[in-house]
Amino acid sequence: MTPRSRLLPACLVLLGILASVPALAFQPRPLPEFTNDRPGEWFNSAPLEVADLRGKVVLVDVWTYDCWNCYRSFPWLTALEKRLADRNFAVVGIHSPEFDRERDPANVKAKIAEFGLHHPIMMDNDFAYWRALRNRYWPAFYLVDKHGVIRERFVGETHEGDARAQRIEEQIHALLAE
Numbered sequence: 317m318t319p320r321s322r323l324l325p326a327c328l329v330l331l332g333i334l335a336s337v338p339a340l341a342f343q344p345r346p347l348p349e350f351t352n353d354r355p356g357e358w359f360n361s362a363p364l365e366v367a368d369l370r371g372k373v374v375l376v377d378v379w380t381y382d383c384w385n386c387y388r389s390f391p392w393l394t395a396l397e398k399r400l401a402d403r404n405f406a407v408v409g410i411h412s413p414e415f416d417r418e419r420d421p422a423n424v425k426a427k428i429a430e431f432g433l434h435h436p437i438m439m440d441n442d443f444a445y446w447r448a449l450r451n452r453y454w455p456a457f458y459l460v461d462k463h464g465v466i467r468e469r470f471v472g473e474t475h476e477g478d479a480r481a482q483r484i485e486e487q488i489h490a491l492l493a494e
Contacts, residue, residue: 342469347376347460348448352438357421359428361436364408366464372404373491374460375484378440378451380414381427385473386455390431392476396485397435403492404462409437412446414454457484461491 346366353363377393379386397407413419419441428437440446449458449466459468468487474480 344465344467347374347458347464347466348445350438351442351444351448352440357439357441359425359437359439360434364436364438369406369408369460370464371462372406373462373488374405375407375488376410376449376458376460376466377407378410378412378446378449378454378456378458380412380418380454381424381431382415382418383454387431389455389474390433392474392481394432395476396481396488399485400488400492405488405492407435409433409435410440410445410449411437412440412443412451412454459484459487459491461494467491 347369349366350364352358355363358364375393375396377389379389381387393407397405411418411424417423419439421439424437424439438445449456453471455471455473457470457474458466459470461467468484470480470484472480474484
């Protein structure tokens, strides 16, 4: 067995050990206060505070408009909002730009219209909210309970009917029932 061929089994064992360590799993924590209170940099809503969302289950969507994984998740997100329109459920978008052109509020506003998004969206040009969430991914979805506690994080492109979408919706229904 060569040194390289011994490395793969060792890496797999290490990954298995790390995956089983509870401290490395997502830990519930309070939803951070929104970091942008400038009215021209909130879309579809006046600037929000976390207190405005108390009593609702909230899905926070961290995205940027040039991220194809992000905008390909919007049909699922829109359908989810429609299905849960009569429930205490809300979506809040956080637009954290990857490229300079994504920092312009006019460009963001145009993309929001193009994608048909109607939920509140906050611009996060300085990545203050990204850091407050300890986020590292586009898209990322943070599921928040009625008390303002982030209970789960989901990462990646999501489509109607896929396993991630089903898990998110199951978790939403469980939190709505609490």
